[in-house]
Amino acid sequence: MSAARAIAYALTHRKCFLAELMEFIRFPTISAQSQHRGDIARCARWLVRQLQRIGLDDARIIATRHHPIVFASRTTGPDRPTLLVYGHYDVQPVDPLDQWRSPPFAPTIRGSDLFGRGASDDKGQLFVHVKALEAWLQTAGALPVNVKCLFEGEEEIGSPNLLPLLSRRRGLLAADVAVVSDTRMLAPDRPAINYAERGALYLELDVYGPGRDLHSGNFGGAVHNPLQALSEMIAQLHDQDGRIAIPGIYERVRRWGSGERTRMARTGPSDDQILQDAQAKAPWGECGYSLYERLTLRPALTINGMSGGYQGAGAKGVIPGRATAKLSFRLVPDQDPQEVDRLFRSYIRKITPSTVRTVVRTISSAEPVLIDPHHAAIRAAHFAYRNGFGIAPILLRSGGTIPILNALQNVLGTPTVLMGFALPDDGMHAPNEKFHIPNFFKGIETSIWFMQALANAHRSNPLRTSSRAATPNMSAEAVP
Amino acid sequence: MSAARAIAYALTHRKCFLAELMEFIRFPTISAQSQHRGDIARCARWLVRQLQRIGLDDARIIATRHHPIVFASRTTGPDRPTLLVYGHYDVQPVDPLDQWRSPPFAPTIRGSDLFGRGASDDKGQLFVHVKALEAWLQTAGALPVNVKCLFEGEEEIGSPNLLPLLSRRRGLLAADVAVVSDTRMLAPDRPAINYAERGALYLELDVYGPGRDLHSGNFGGAVHNPLQALSEMIAQLHDQDGRIAIPGIYERVRRWGSGERTRMARTGPSDDQILQDAQAKAPWGECGYSLYERLTLRPALTINGMSGGYQGAGAKGVIPGRATAKLSFRLVPDQDPQEVDRLFRSYIRKITPSTVRTVVRTISSAEPVLIDPHHAAIRAAHFAYRNGFGIAPILLRSGGTIPILNALQNVLGTPTVLMGFALPDDGMHAPNEKFHIPNFFKGIETSIWFMQALANAHRSNPLRTSSRAATPNMSAEAVP
Numbered sequence: 001m002s003a004a005r006a007i008a009y010a011l012t013h014r015k016c017f018l019a020e021l022m023e024f025i026r027f028p029t030i031s032a033q034s035q036h037r038g039d040i041a042r043c044a045r046w047l048v049r050q051l052q053r054i055g056l057d058d059a060r061i062i063a064t065r066h067h068p069i070v071f072a073s074r075t076t077g078p079d080r081p082t083l084l085v086y087g088h089y090d091v092q093p094v095d096p097l098d099q100w101r102s103p104p105f106a107p108t109i110r111g112s113d114l115f116g117r118g119a120s121d122d123k124g125q126l127f128v129h130v131k132a133l134e135a136w137l138q139t140a141g142a143l144p145v146n147v148k149c150l151f152e153g154e155e156e157i158g159s160p161n162l163l164p165l166l167s168r169r170r171g172l173l174a175a176d177v178a179v180v181s182d183t184r185m186l187a188p189d190r191p192a193i194n195y196a197e198r199g200a201l202y203l204e205l206d207v208y209g210p211g212r213d214l215h216s217g218n219f220g221g222a223v224h225n226p227l228q229a230l231s232e233m234i235a236q237l238h239d240q241d242g243r244i245a246i247p248g249i250y251e252r253v254r255r256w257g258s259g260e261r262t263r264m265a266r267t268g269p270s271d272d273q274i275l276q277d278a279q280a281k282a283p284w285g286e287c288g289y290s291l292y293e294r295l296t297l298r299p300a301l302t303i304n305g306m307s308g309g310y311q312g313a314g315a316k317g318v319i320p321g322r323a324t325a326k327l328s329f330r331l332v333p334d335q336d337p338q339e340v341d342r343l344f345r346s347y348i349r350k351i352t353p354s355t356v357r358t359v360v361r362t363i364s365s366a367e368p369v370l371i372d373p374h375h376a377a378i379r380a381a382h383f384a385y386r387n388g389f390g391i392a393p394i395l396l397r398s399g400g401t402i403p404i405l406n407a408l409q410n411v412l413g414t415p416t417v418l419m420g421f422a423l424p425d426d427g428m429h430a431p432n433e434k435f436h437i438p439n440f441f442k443g444i445e446t447s448i449w450f451m452q453a454l455a456n457a458h459r460s461n462p463l464r465t466s467s468r469a470a471t472p473n474m475s476a477e478a479v480p
Numbered sequence: 481m482s483a484a485r486a487i488a489y490a491l492t493h494r495k496c497f498l499a500e501l502m503e504f505i506r507f508p509t510i511s512a513q514s515q516h517r518g519d520i521a522r523c524a525r526w527l528v529r530q531l532q533r534i535g536l537d538d539a540r541i542i543a544t545r546h547h548p549i550v551f552a553s554r555t556t557g558p559d560r561p562t563l564l565v566y567g568h569y570d571v572q573p574v575d576p577l578d579q580w581r582s583p584p585f586a587p588t589i590r591g592s593d594l595f596g597r598g599a600s601d602d603k604g605q606l607f608v609h610v611k612a613l614e615a616w617l618q619t620a621g622a623l624p625v626n627v628k629c630l631f632e633g634e635e636e637i638g639s640p641n642l643l644p645l646l647s648r649r650r651g652l653l654a655a656d657v658a659v660v661s662d663t664r665m666l667a668p669d670r671p672a673i674n675y676a677e678r679g680a681l682y683l684e685l686d687v688y689g690p691g692r693d694l695h696s697g698n699f700g701g702a703v704h705n706p707l708q709a710l711s712e713m714i715a716q717l718h719d720q721d722g723r724i725a726i727p728g729i730y731e732r733v734r735r736w737g738s739g740e741r742t743r744m745a746r747t748g749p750s751d752d753q754i755l756q757d758a759q760a761k762a763p764w765g766e767c768g769y770s771l772y773e774r775l776t777l778r779p780a781l782t783i784n785g786m787s788g789g790y791q792g793a794g795a796k797g798v799i800p801g802r803a804t805a806k807l808s809f810r811l812v813p814d815q816d817p818q819e820v821d822r823l824f825r826s827y828i829r830k831i832t833p834s835t836v837r838t839v840v841r842t843i844s845s846a847e848p849v850l851i852d853p854h855h856a857a858i859r860a861a862h863f864a865y866r867n868g869f870g871i872a873p874i875l876l877r878s879g880g881t882i883p884i885l886n887a888l889q890n891v892l893g894t895p896t897v898l899m900g901f902a903l904p905d906d907g908m909h910a911p912n913e914k915f916h917i918p919n920f921f922k923g924i925e926t927s928i929w930f931m932q933a934l935a936n937a938h939r940s941n942p943l944r945t946s947s948r949a950a951t952p953n954m955s956a957e958a959v960p
Contacts, residue, residue, distance in 0.1 A: 032794030093796045096693070157794055184698065198697060202795040211759025213576070213910035217678060217880030218664065220810050221780030222754055222771040224764035227805075228718070228783050234708060235715035274702055279691025279801075282835045284704035291702040300701030303708050304798050305789030310806055314512030314637050315682040315843045316573050317808060317881075318784050318909050321759075325707075326790060328797060330700050355762045363795045400697030401797075429798050430693035 003144075003452040006135040010444045017131045017444070018114070018437065020050070022107040024089070024123050025116040031067055031090035031157045040153045043089055044068040047151060054134035056149065064161035067153030071172075074137075075146045081458040082146040083451065084175035084414060085133075086404060087126025087182065088155030091118035092429045099431035113434040120422040124435035125181035125443070126151060128421055132447030144455035148175055152404075155182075158202065158364025159403035166407045176415075176463040177377040177454060178408050181443070183398050183420030184428075186269055188436060191385045191446075193378060194418035196296060196397035197405055199331035199368035201340050202304075204361040205230070205348065207323045214319040224355035226323040227308045233358075234325060236351050237301055242285040244301045246347040249340065254333045256297055267394045268292040269424075277424035296397035299340075300330045326363075330399055337365035366403035371416055376463055380453035381417045388446025396420075419446065483624075483932040486615040490924045497611045497924070498594070498917065500530070502587040504569070504603050505596040511547055511570035511637045520633045523569055524548040527631060530610065535617035536629065544641035547633030551652075554617075555626045561938035562626040563931065564655035564894060565613075566884060567606025567662065568635030571598035572909045579911035593914040600902040604915035605661035605923070606631060608901055612927030624935035628655055632884075635662075638682065638844025639883040646887045656895075656943040657857040657934060658888050661923070663878050663900030664908075666749055668916060671865045671926075673858060674898035676776060676877035677885055679811035679848035681820050682784075685710070685828065686839040687803045694799040704835035706803035707788045713838075714805060716831050717781055722765040724781045726827045729820065734813045736777055747874045748772040749904075757904035776877035779820075780810045806843075810879055817845035846883035851896055856943055860933035861897045868926025876900075899926065 010017070027043035030036045044061050051059035051072040059072035067090060094104040094117050102108035107116035114124070129149075136143050150173065152162045166173060183194045209226035210219070239245045271283055274291040285294045294300070308323030310316035329340055345360050352358045372378075373395050385393040398418070408414045421443035427433040457463060490497070507523035510516045524541050531539035531552040539552035547570060574584040574597050582588035587596035594604070609629075616623050630653060632642045646653060663674045689706035690699070719725045751763055754771040765774045774780070788803030790796035809820055825840050832838045852858075853875050865873040878898070888894045901923040907913040937943060 032796065033792060092798075093790060093792050095790065095792065099693075156796075200697070200797070202797070209760065212907065212912075213579075214758055215880065215909040216780075216782040216784055216808060217680070217810055218878070218904070218908065219754075219758050219775065220782040220808075220879060221765045221774040221778055222763060223758050223760040224762070225783050227786050228714060231711035231714035231783070231786070234711035238708070274699075278694055278699050278703050280689065280703040280835075281837075282704070283702060284835045285701045294701040295699065298701060300696075302696040302700040302797075302799055303705050303711070303789065304696055304796060305791050305800070306707050306711070306786050306803070307791040309783065309785030310573060310575065311785050311787040311804075312513060312573050312575065315806065315808070316512065316636075316784060316909065317680070317682075317782075318572075319782055320576075320785070323786070324791075326795065328696060328700075328795070330697055355760075355764045357761075398698070399700060400695065424698070427692065428698065429695040429796065432692075 002140065003448050005139040006448045007445050009135045009139045010131065010441070010448065014441055018440070021114070021124060021127050021440065024127060025107040025118050026105055028105045029090045029118065029153060030093050031154050032093055037067070040067045040090060044070050044153060047089055050130065051149060054130065055137035056133065062165070064165070066161055069153070069162060069165065070151040071149065073148045074143055076143050080144070080146050081176040081454055081463045082148065082174070083454060084148045084150060084173060084178040085129045086150050086178055086180045087129065088122045088152050089126065090153040090156050091121065091123070092156050096431060101432055109437070112437050114437055115432055115434045117433050119433050119435035120426040121428040121433065122155065122182045124440055125421050128181055128440060128443035129179065129447050131444045132451065135444065135448055136451065144451045148173065155403065158366060160364065162404055163407050166404070166411045170412060173412060175412070176458070178414045178416040179419055179450065180402060180405070180416055181419050181421055182402055183400065183418045184422045184424055184426070185420050186394065186396065186424070188423065188438065189391055191389045191391060191393040192396040192420055193381050193393045194396050194398045194420055195371040195373045197369045197402055198296065198399050199335065199337055199366045200401040201329040201331060201337045201365045202363040203327055203344065204363060205325045205327060206359040207233070208321065208357040208359070209355070210319065210321050213321050216317040216319050219319055223319065224353060225319050226356055227320060229353055229356045230306070230308070230323040230325055233348070233351050234303060241287045244299065246343050248343050249299065252334045252336065253299060261293065264292060264397065265290065268396060295399035297332060299332050299335060301327065303327050330401065331368050333368050333370055335368065337367060341365065366401050367406035369405040369409065371418065375415045376457045376461065377415055377417050377454060380457050381419050381450055383453045384446045384450035387449040388442050419450065482620065483928050485619040486928045487925050489619045490611065490615045490921070490928065494921055498920070501594065501604060501607050501920065504607060505587040505598050506585055508585045509570045509598065509633060510573050511634050512573055517547070520547045520570060524550050524633060527569055531629060534610065534614035536613065542645065544645070546641055549633065549642060549645065550631040551629065553628045554623055556623050560624070560626050561656040561934050561943045562628065562654070563934060564628045564630060564653060564658040565609045566658055566660045567609070567631050568602045568633065569606065569631050570633040570636050571601065571603070572636050576911060581912055589917070592917050594917055595912055595914045597913055599913050599915035600906040601908040601913065602635065602662045604920055605901050608661055608920060608923035609659065609927045611924045612931065615924065615928055616931065624931045628653065635883065638846060640844065642884055643887050646891045650892060653892060655892070656938070658894045658896040659899055659930065660882060660885070660896055661899050661901055662882055663880065663898045664902045664904055664906070665900050666874065666876065666904070668903065668918065669871055671869045671871055671873040672876040672900055673861050673873045674876050674878045674900055675851040675853040677849045678776065678879050678881055679815065679817055679846045680881040681809040681811060681817045681845045682843040683807055683824065684841040684843060685805045685807060687713070688801065688837040688839070689835070690799065690801050693801050696797040696799050699799055703799065704833060705799050706836055707800060709833055709836045710786070710788070710803040710805055713828070713831050714783060721767045724779065726823050728823050729779065732814045732816065733779060741773065744772060744877065745770065748876060775879035777812060779812050779815060781807065783807050810881065811848050813848050813850055815848065817847060821845065846881050847886035849885040849889065851898065855895045856937045856941065857895055857897050857934060860937050861899050861930055863933045864926045864930035867929040868922050899930065
């Protein structure tokens with residue numbers, strides 16, 4: 001079988017691939033918002049038809065208690081390694097809507113970018129592999145590897161139904177290698193393979209004050225305003241040095257040797273680069289660490305949203321009865337989300353003033369993950385990037401979270417390759433999210449080469465047995 | 481002319497009066513929200529027709545740059561005192577909408593209360609006087625006093641167009657006494673005349689961080705979150721003792737003697753009563769003052785609203801580019817809103833961290849007001865309450881703000897009587913605002929008696945010359 005013919009097919013079908021991706025983005029698949037349940041179901045059915053059309057077998061929906069999972073597979077033969085392609089077709093909420101230059105679900109090309117919610121996170125990156133599979137099947141009539149596609153609709157809400165499925169359906173999902181494209185490169189000419197993702201713990205904090213909203217003239221100065229109390233509590237979540245002020249929170253955080261930190265300083269983004277990507281005028285955070293280290297080696301606590309009282313135009317003289325914050329931790333090895341949850345709740349109890357009442361709700365959580373950078377599948381990805389982008393990829397840590405990764409490693413025992421095609425300025429989770437169109441096309445070529453390289457690697461040394469997966473203590477120190 | 485016949489008319493027309501008030505409340509006259517401009521214009525025209533129908537002369541709309549003013553008058557004779565009846569037909573925003581038991585603009589009777597936005601603030605209280613005028617005109621064919629009605633549609637946004645009108649149209653609006661019903665009694669059996677209102681200064685504070693919303697995994701821990709920075713700044717607006725921490729803010733605050741404070745302790749609401757009205761579990765605020773004093777003698781700074789980041793269902797992993805707070809001061813003699821505005825801006829500049837940028841906007845302001853409680857018109861109101869409610873009213877300070885009051889005193893030189901008919905639990909500015917229906921009817925009787933008493937007082941001692949208005953240094957110490 002010839003990767004070259006598959007790549008030729010991908011080249012001649014670029015226009016069509018892009019049009020199909022735009023069709024995919026049109027579905028408003030916001031998993032956090034129940035009114036989009038029907039949109040998500042429609043998108044799942046569209047994705048099943050897409051997988052059937054390109055030639056996969058048994059493409060189907062696996063129903064869950066909430067949003068459906070899309071599954072398909074294609075077997076070439078027992079001598080081939082099995083690749084699990086994971087992606088998610090759900091997307092983040094779109095607000096603030098007024099900051100979008102074009103509507104989030106009306107995909108729009110401006111320059112070399114395709115704008116739309118989900119363009120890079122994760123519909124575009126998922127579609128990279130779908131189109132690579134199509135190129136192989138339409139040219140060779142078969143794939144160089146056995147493939148299982150697993151596309152979920154709940155990644156952005158913490159994969160609550162996929163994680164139990166992994167345990168229940170180990171046979172169905174068993175694979176020698178998993179590939180996940182839901183991460184970022186450093187720049188268009190600096191492709192990257194991620195070998196670390198932070199975990200996450202998403203919480204809501206309600207502060208209840210007076211039993212009803214009050215007139216701020218008639219009661220202002222005599223009752224503790226829940227918005228003020230909430231602000232005062234949030235101000236106590238970090239100390240003056242940018243560290244999280246919750247006792248015990250750093251106790252299990254792994255310390256890394258100078259080898260790893262030196263390598264990170266050499267290969268990773270500089271402070272200036274990160275500030276430029278963030279469009280931020282000054283750094284912030286924990287003293288003693290570079291920004292790249294703060295984003296990857298160290299935990300973070302972020303206020304994701306606050307609301308309470310009047311938010312409309314002009315003035316309303318009100319003391320609200322309630323105020324709410326959404327906040328989330330990003331966690332690193334060897335922190336445990338459940339323990340952090342307990343520490344947070346205990347600290348909130350301690351700092352809640354006697355004038356108000358607080359309630360904490362846990363929305364979702366995910367474990368941090370480290371991937372062995374020495375695995376043969378990583379070498380195959382390295383080869384694929386060199387062919388697809390013409391440049392060798394670097395090994396990066398990411399500050400983001402992909403809930404399934406831990407289960408892939410520890411439940412299925414499948415080593416995972418994080419092949420990112422998004423860019424730091426792609427606006428993932430933000431207005432005007434985009435996907436860099438050249439990365440879409442180069443990504444497809446990279447995926448074609450990756451499948452080929454995996455098959456070759458397996459022939460010389462069967463992948464599964466050479467695996468060093470599930471040994472998440474690796475640093476990338478020894479990697480060239 | 482006979483007050484008794486007017487009262488008999490009011491008694492037989494109760495059902496009709498209530499139905500008309502419900503019609504009045506149906507107009508969603510939210511002055512802060514531009515989409516209600518048409519509703520406000522329609523309500524103003526309805527009010528003009530209402531004033532024409534009850535027999536006032538030259539009822540008309542005075543157009544302004546924004547929401548219209550409704551004016552009407554009726555002259556009985558030059559030997560009669562002239563009463564200016566002020567009220568406002570605009571209302572506060574209605575959110576949080578989900579907390580209303582019945583829709584805010586579908587007036588609903590439950591028990592002895594009429595529920596709806598504006599029921600007490602201020603459509604119901606304004607309508608008390610309209611119906612009193614109707615009762616006089618339909619029975620006696622004339623009024624005991626000359627009357628001018630001035631009903632505005634911008635009170636809840638700080639009366640930006642009425643205040644200049646007062647200066648420009650002194651002749652049109654000249655009066656011996658003004659009556660304003662936009663305040664509260666202590667309880668259904670404890671009517672009250674207010675002799676002090678706090679001023680107000682309404683502001684917005686924006687905090688700008690990164691140039692766009694960011695993925696909280698990819699950037700969490702390396703940039704200062706605007707919501708966190710805003711919370712940290714708000715936490716610095718008060719000190720540990722519940723005092724406003726802005727330097728100089730208390731400098732001009734008038735100190736009151738023990739005579740006034742003792743009288744207030746005797747007649748005003750207790751701490752327990754205020755906490756019960758607020759449905760609050762614990763007091764809060766400036767040490768060394770009773771809650772009633774904190775609400776009236778002392779300034780307050782209230783966070784009226786906060787917003788930023790994701791506020792929808794579930795989780796969104798975002799660091800917002802911007803966060804906003806709405807906040808307002810309530811000011812007391814002899815504070816100057818403009819000076820407080822300067823002090824606030826200077827303090828915000830001082831506490832803004834270098835990692836973010838802040839912008840302060842002034843939305844509206846109003847001066848604090850004191851009314852001479854010894855004026856003959858106050859005695860007339862006292863008499864009227866005794867007849868209308870069967871109970872003598874007490875003299876109260878209010879923590880609220882009515883922007884026009886200062887101009888009535890200092891521009892027109894008109895002494896004002898604040899005859900309140902609302903109750904502390906009426907939910908002014910809150911969901912489920914209501915008006916206590918017995919207070920509506922007793923209010924109409926009280927207004928009928930008030931006009932009669934004013935005419936009588938004027939006969940024995942012309943009101944204007946006996947006035948001690950525009951001497952706002954009075955306490956109620958010597959008042960029985």
